[in-house]
Amino acid sequence: xxxxxxxxxxxxxxxxxxxxxxxxxxxxxxxxxxxxxxxxxxxxxxxxxxxxxxxxxxxxxxxxxxxxxxxxxxxxxxxxxxxxxxxxxxxxxxxxxxxxxxxxxxxxxxxxxxxxxxxxxxxxxxxxxxxxxxxxxxxxxxxxxxxxxxxxxxxxxxxxxxxxxxxxxxxxxxxxxxxxxxxxxx
Numbered sequence: 001x002x003x004x005x006x007x008x009x010x011x012x013x014x015x016x017x018x019x020x021x022x023x024x025x026x027x028x029x030x031x032x033x034x035x036x037x038x039x040x041x042x043x044x045x046x047x048x049x050x051x052x053x054x055x056x057x058x059x060x061x062x063x064x065x066x067x068x069x070x071x072x073x074x075x076x077x078x079x080x081x082x083x084x085x086x087x088x089x090x091x092x093x094x095x096x097x098x099x100x101x102x103x104x105x106x107x108x109x110x111x112x113x114x115x116x117x118x119x120x121x122x123x124x125x126x127x128x129x130x131x132x133x134x135x136x137x138x139x140x141x142x143x144x145x146x147x148x149x150x151x152x153x154x155x156x157x158x159x160x161x162x163x164x165x166x167x168x169x170x171x172x173x174x175x176x177x178x179x180x181x182x183x184x185x186x
Contacts, residue, residue: 002134002182003127004041005144005170008056009033018090020076020110020142022083023054033167034063040169040186043134050074050127051138061138068138073123076140080110103156113156117146124150128174144170151179 010027013019027033037060038044049068051061052075061068082090098105106112120143127135145159151172164170168185 001128001132001174003172003174004047004134004136005147005172006037006041006060006136006138007141007144007164007166007168008052008054008060008138009037010166011056013084016086016088018079018082018085018087020079020083020140021054024056026056026059030059034060037167037169038063041136047134047136048130048132049136049138050123052076052140052143054140057138057140061136064136064138071123073119074137074139074143077113077116077142078110079107081108082110113142113146116142117150117156120146121150147172148181148184151181 008026009030010033011024012027013024041047041064044064047065049061049065051057051068051070053070053072054075057074058070082094087095094108098107103113106115120139124137124147127137141164144164145162146156148162148170149156149159163185165185170184170186171182173180173182
């Protein structure tokens with residue numbers, strides 16, 4: 001099975017703003033950005049498509065195939081009370097402990113990176129058990145990093161060394177129980 005992990009395209013929200021689960025709009029460049037992603041996907045007609053339910057993923061999933069599955073486990077990290085706040089506006093008393101141990105700690109009302117990893121890996125394993133030949137998973141950078149960390153058996157915190165670009169495609173080959181990362185972030 002070929003699995004293509006695809007990060008959604010660019011949104012309208014500036015990188016200075018903390019957001020994960022908030023359903024933010026896509027940039028005006030969406031059609032051009034989506035076309036670039038489609039060019040990276042061979043045999044699109046044979047792909048089974050899964051998507052995070054957030055519109056920034058759903059919109060791209062619809063471009064790949066009119067029929068796709070949505071799964072909440074493919075959503076980005078839930079930042080809870082920090083959603084849509086500027087990073088600079090979050091108090092240092094709250095932010096600093098989280099930055100020191102974001103894999104274990106959750107923002108107020110949110111989830112930890114370990115919780116994201118657990119749910120996204122559960123979803124990935126479920127997809128692998130199905131009889132698909134090729135799969136596209138339209139999701140978020142946090143989910144892709146968590147899946148790569150699991151496959152490489154590295155600490156989740158080390159996954160932040162991976163650059164996962166908007167519209168980037170990562171391919172994983174799964175054959176006879178063996179999983180190989182073919183490429184990251186094309």
